[in-house]
Amino acid sequence: MWSRILSPGVIGRTSFCWRSLFTMQLKTSEFQSLFTDGLNGLAEVFEKNQHELRIAGGAVRDLLSGKRPEDVDFATTATPEEMKRMFQTAGIRMINNKGEKHGTITARIHNENFEVTTLRVDVQTDGRHAEVEFTTDWQKDAERRDLTINSLFLGLDGMLYDYFKGYEDLQNHKVRFVGNAEQRIQEDYLRILRYFRFYGRLALNPNDHEPETLAAIRENGRGLAAISGERIWVELKKMVVGNHAAHLLELMYTLELAQYIGLPPDGNVEEMKRVWQKAKDHSPKPMTVLAALFTRTEEVEKMDIRLKVSREEKHLALFLVKYRRDLCKSSDEPESLKPFTDFIIDSRELDSHIKVCELLKYQGEERLLAELSKWSIPRFPVSGHDLRRMGITSGKEIGATLQELRDIWKKSRYQMDKDELLTYIKS
Structure with missing residues (x-):
């Protein structure tokens, strides 16, 4: 059940727009199911030390969509140093704190890991990385996020905090950048691909983009050239198996993005659309769809150099291009x-x-x-040992005989057994 407890109201001004805080109470079984012994223990530590703790990002989006999130990230007003002192005092183990310089501390409570990140603001960005400083202002942290649907916070009491109409966009299946699209993109050009990925997840119609968003993407597409292939591939392969994938790939060609993300500049878009239409209901692998864009194996090699896909993914693409x-x-x-x-x-x-x-x-x-x-792969019933027992000792002859018997076995649709096949040798 939902209930609105406060009307939206203007509470401040940012550098690029007026912000309004919208709140509502979340009371769903999916939300309540998050409260394990581990989460209750985490909440107790922060409450005792008078620091705010809220669920952030994708988990909030999932809960608002009626889904139980697989991963839950948390945000807090406590600094990393304050969190470490809190956890040490409470006797809580901390692990994998490589993200500490970015404000993230991972605590392990009751055999569960909880990633908690200090609220941040971007001080300086270069299109790939950001220098951040910590803040206690929830609105400023929301402002630095990419999409409105990812800028939501949820208190552990079920209170939703929405500063940029993210809940409204989620209800209307809209995907919009927080504030100015061009500014958000220039902070991290990978956000172009994140926009397409989330569009595939949320939008009902394939072509319901805001013109100013597409204009900002076109103008800044070349920034993707500086993004690592690994990061691009993470986003691209999720987009390719989402909704509207054929439309989104075609749009990426229209916006002249392909050359920057490892796809062939003159990719066979029509073939890709045909393949997607036939394969989409059968859970195709990302590379199955992308392979339709390639006309030559050399293009697969170039993609691999740019995106550094896995060995299995590369070989699947080469296989499809060769045998399709x-x-x-x-x-x-x-x-x-x-x-x-x-x-x-x-x-x-x-x-x-x-x-x-x-x-x-x-x-x-x-x-x-x-x-x-x-179909299960049948086992060829004859071995070299069987042939040696029949007096065939030459390795070359054994190999040739096994191949002949294998061809006979295949023609029988793999039905002939060992004795039947060996009669061919006797005869």
Whole structure:
């Protein structure tokens, strides 16, 4: 249940806009389920030391959407030094405090980890990183965040604190930058891709962007060239498997962003749209969709250099580019699963079954995909040891004979057993 307890009202002015604080009470089962022994212990420490503690960012967005968040981040008015003293006094263990210089302390209570970050303001930004200083002003911390839907705070009493109409945007499925879009983007150019990712998660319609937002993205797109490939890939692969992915990728080409993020400047957008339409209901891997943009394996290599994707992701892209047209043509039986299962049987790669499933998604072969999903890789029943027992001792002859028997076995649709196959040697 929701109840409004305060009407919105102007409470101050920022450097770029008037801010209004909107509050409402959250009382949902998802919110109440967060209160484990660990969280209750954390809350007690901060209350005892008279420092405010609130849930921040994506967890608030999830709770407002009726979801129980998987990860919960916290914000506080306490500085890192104050938090360390508090936790030490309470006998609470602190771990992985590499984020301390950015204001984050991780406490472990009742076998749970809690990341708590001091409220911050950006002192200086270069488009990739920010120098920050700590503050006790919740509004200023909200102001430095990227999107209105990510600038929300939730008190442990269920009170929502919304300074930039984030709740309203969430209700209306709108994705907007906090304040001036160009300023937010120039603070960290990766926010361009975060905008697209969250648009895919929240927007109902594929083309409901604010013109000034797209203009700011176009004007600042070249800033993505300075962002590390690893950071870009984290955002891009989440966007590609979200809603409206084909539209968003096409829009990124329209806004001339592809050249800065490892995608081919002249990517095959129409092929990508076709693949997405056929594959989207079958949970395609991100690379399955992106592979449609590539016309040559050299483009995959360039993408890998820029984005530093995993070995498995790169090899999947190379596989799809190589086999997307030819593998199904290698059979005399139209619409047969045989060329695909034969490929898996012959392949020495452990993930060949996964790759072929992604190929069938790419090709839109729903029936064959359903069949292959139920198919288990059979074991070839003959070994070199079996042949040696029959008097074949030459390694070269053993290898050639095994291949001949394997071909016979494949033609039988993997039904022939060892004894049946060995009769071919006797004859």
